[in-house]
Amino acid sequence: MGRDYEYICKNCGKKYTFTFGIGYFYPLDYDKTVEAIKNGDYGQEWQQLSQTKDPFLVDIENRLYICNDCGNLQDETCLDIYELNDKADKENIKEPYDIMFSHFIERWAEEEEEDDEGCHLFKRYPHKCNRCNSTSIHQATEQELEELPCPNCGTLNEYEAAIDWD
Ligand SMILES: [Zn+2]
Numbered sequence: 001m002g003r004d005y006e007y008i009c010k011n012c013g014k015k016y017t018f019t020f021g022i023g024y025f026y027p028l029d030y031d032k033t034v035e036a037i038k039n040g041d042y043g044q045e046w047q048q049l050s051q052t053k054d055p056f057l058v059d060i061e062n063r064l065y066i067c068n069d070c071g072n073l074q075d076e077t078c079l080d081i082y083e084l085n086d087k088a089d090k091e092n093i094k095e096p097y098d099i100m101f102s103h104f105i106e107r108w109a110e111e112e113e114e115d116d117e118g119c120h121l122f123k124r125y126p127h128k129c130n131r132c133n134s135t136s137i138h139q140a141t142e143q144e145l146e147e148l149p150c151p152n153c154g155t156l157n158e159y160e161a162a163i164d165w166d
């Protein structure tokens with residue numbers, strides 16, 4: 001379940017696309033990502049948190065990140081870590097991916113209401129620019145997606161199409 005944003009640069013003609021959301025094999029993808037975190041593929045801190053936090057809740061949604069230093073655009077797995085709310089029924093806990101899936105659906109539906117039984121953000125994953133190595137990088141906002149600079153020449157372009165997929 002997600003959305004593809006497609007842009008065609010009005011200056012240089014470059015076509016660029018970004019994919020958001022989660023794949024068809026969400027539970028499988030979830031397990032694979034957690035496995036990689038436990039193996040230390042995403043750094044020591046995340047490895048440690050995966051061992052100490054129970055349940056271990058991690059956001060595996062694909063998002064767009066923009067480098068504050070060089071403007072590079074990259075879509076990556078979010079990897080932010082979440083924590084259960086106090087009122088969540090810990091005895092009756094579902095699979096971690098179920099909890100994160102519900103959270104994803106709420107955000108997708110833009111239902112940002114307080115949900116006592118849900119979860120909340122614990123820590124954002126420290127993303128790094130894959131062009132200049134800067135750690136000053138942020139998640140693209142809805143507003144930025146409306147007008148995104150061309151990775152080739154920097155011209156701001158509105159998207160040509162936003163395609164939702166199941
Ligand atoms: Zn361009």
Ligand SMILES: [Zn+2]
Pocket residue numbers: 067068069070071072129130131132133134
């Ligand atoms: Zn950069």
